[in-house]
Amino acid sequence: MKRLIERGLMFGNLIEVASPALIERYNRALEHLTGKRTALEDLHIDISGYSPEVGDELGDHLYLNQNGVNRQFILLTTEQKTAPLLGAKFSTSRGILRQFIEENEAQLFALTARDAVAGELVNSVYAVETPERLFDIRKVVIEADTTEGTVRQAEKLGALVDRFQSEDDAWFDDVLIAEMITMAKKTGDVTRNPVKLRQMEFEQQNFWTAHFGGLYLFRGMDHPAVIASGDKTGLGKLPIKYTFDLNDRNQIAKFFEFNDLVEPIVKARGIDAAAILRQKMDFIVVDAAQEAGIDLSGATRADIRALARRYAGQLPEEFHGLQELLHWAEDGGKWPRITSDHPAYFYTLRAADHADRDLVNMLLSELAPKDVRQLFICHKELFYRLYAGWSETKKSYVADFLHREYQVDKVGTRKALFGHDAPLADDGTVPREDLIERVGPWGAVRR
Structure with missing residues (x-):
């Protein structure tokens, strides 16, 4: 994994925590949530405040995520919104945390200037002993406050202020006034600067x-x-x-089609489908070269394609299926019939434009794991697990490729692969893509 870490492909974009003041705030929050503290003088945290260094120190990498549900979090800065979520147990957790930070950014900025904010993604399930328990997860509610209870105190102070303003004899209530003054020393003037975090619920x-x-x-x-x-x-x-x-390929293909979840890459407007297909073919060649023990050190795209020509007869069916599709896309060749039984089938698809496209692209990356770029972008947990079992030559090639081709323009690459442009203006003609729209991706699945 050292190659990935050095190239910023693993543990990248974490937030460094090095000042004594921030370490102390982190410890207060950590103790508040877990009863534990760290002796480290510097560490790195993800969007949830989880630190790999603290996990190593405590011998517990689930110290903020016991049982893998109801993830707790520690916010030291709103800059955490751009950090990854390490060791995710649910695909929705990072999006929930980021939306919570963005929706409450001004308030969180003010609160974290003085203290850490600690909280939890709460649902009705505290452990998932059986798969059936996952169906009890219906929504997630965020609970958060500073370690000193600033938000809770502000709510109480707000209620006291309302009482003071509405009760006729409040000016003579020394106890009420003293209580307001004491709370205001901790919260500030809540009438001018209200300290309140937006209550947020997320359907699951x-x-x-x-x-x-x-x-x-x-x-x-x-x-x-x-x-x-x-x-x-x-x-x-x-x-x-x-x-x-994942062995039920035909059923998964029907599931995708019946729910309108996917589209063929060659149908997608606004992307260079031929370039994407060629890159997928290169990755398949790299995988075959690994199995054949071929050294890929310093290999360029020209080298990979030379290998493809030299060993064409030994390449897997995924390669040949994509090659036929590329001939159709570029040269007007015969339309290939790639059914869901074909090993190349899921390599030819991407998620359609809908709310669950990230989840569908994640599943597609698992169904087409030789496309290492999509695997890294859409399913990092699986990428890291598979990476550990690759040969040194494939590890080197993939790490170099992702560093060179993806890291330099993450947003542009994601948009090129998974973005959805508005339909082009209709010029009265019927493009070949419309044929695909009528018959399904490859004619293999019928409604």
């Missing part, structure tokens, strides 16, 4: 969880289903009609 319909080997729950669909990364037979009976695993 469709999400991924790391529990039970990895599960994708799609409940808020016309045709709901659970898709398991591992063997579905060990999940038992679930309160949903369909349960699939």
Whole structure:
């Protein structure tokens, strides 16, 4: 993993905490939440305040996420909103934390100027002993306050101020006035600078969880289903009609199609589909080269394509399926019939433009794991796990590629791969993409 860390591909964009004042605030919050403290003088934290260094020190990398549910968090600065979430157990957690910070940024900026803000993503489930318990997770509510209870005290002070202003004899109530003065010393003037965090709830319909080997729950669909990364037979009976695993390719393809969740890359407007297909083919060549023991040190795109020509007969079906599609896209060749049984099928798709596109792209990256760029962008947990088992030559090539091609323009790369442009103006013609729209991605799945 050293290559990834050195290139900012792992533990990148964490927030450094080095000043004694911030370390003390972190310790107050840590003790408030967990009863523990750190002796470290500098550390790095993610969006939730989790620190890999503290996890090592405590021998517990779930110190802010016991049982993998109801994640706790520590905010020292609003700059944490740009940091990643390490060790995520639910795909929605980082988005929830970021939205909470952005919606309350002014208030959090003021609060973290004096103290740490500690809180929790609360749902009705405190442990998921069985897969069935995941279906009890319906919404997440954020609870947060400073370690000194500034928000709670401000609410109390606000109520006292209202009482003081509404009661006729309040001017003569020395106890009330003294209590207001005492609280105001901690909270400031809440009438001019109200200290209040917006109460936020988040519905949890469709999400991924790391529990039970990895599960994708799609409940808020016309045709709901659970898709398991591992063997579905060990999940038992679930309160949903369909349960699939990654071996159920035809059923997953139908699930995508029936719910309008995906589109073929060659249909997507505003992207260079041929360039994306070529890059996917390069990654498949790299994977085949690893298995053949070929050294890829310093390999360029020209070198990879030379390998593809030299070993064309030995390359897997994924490569040849994408090559046929590339011939169609670039040269007007014969339309390839790539069914959901074909190993290349899921490499040819991306999420359509809908609210769950990130979740669908995450699942597609698991169905097409040789596309290491999509895997890194959409499913880092799986990327790191697979990376650990690769040969040194593949590790070196992939780390260099991601550093060179992705790190320099993350936003641009994501937009090129997964962004959705508005439809082009209709010039009266019927483009080839409309044929795909009528027959489904490859004609393999019918409504």
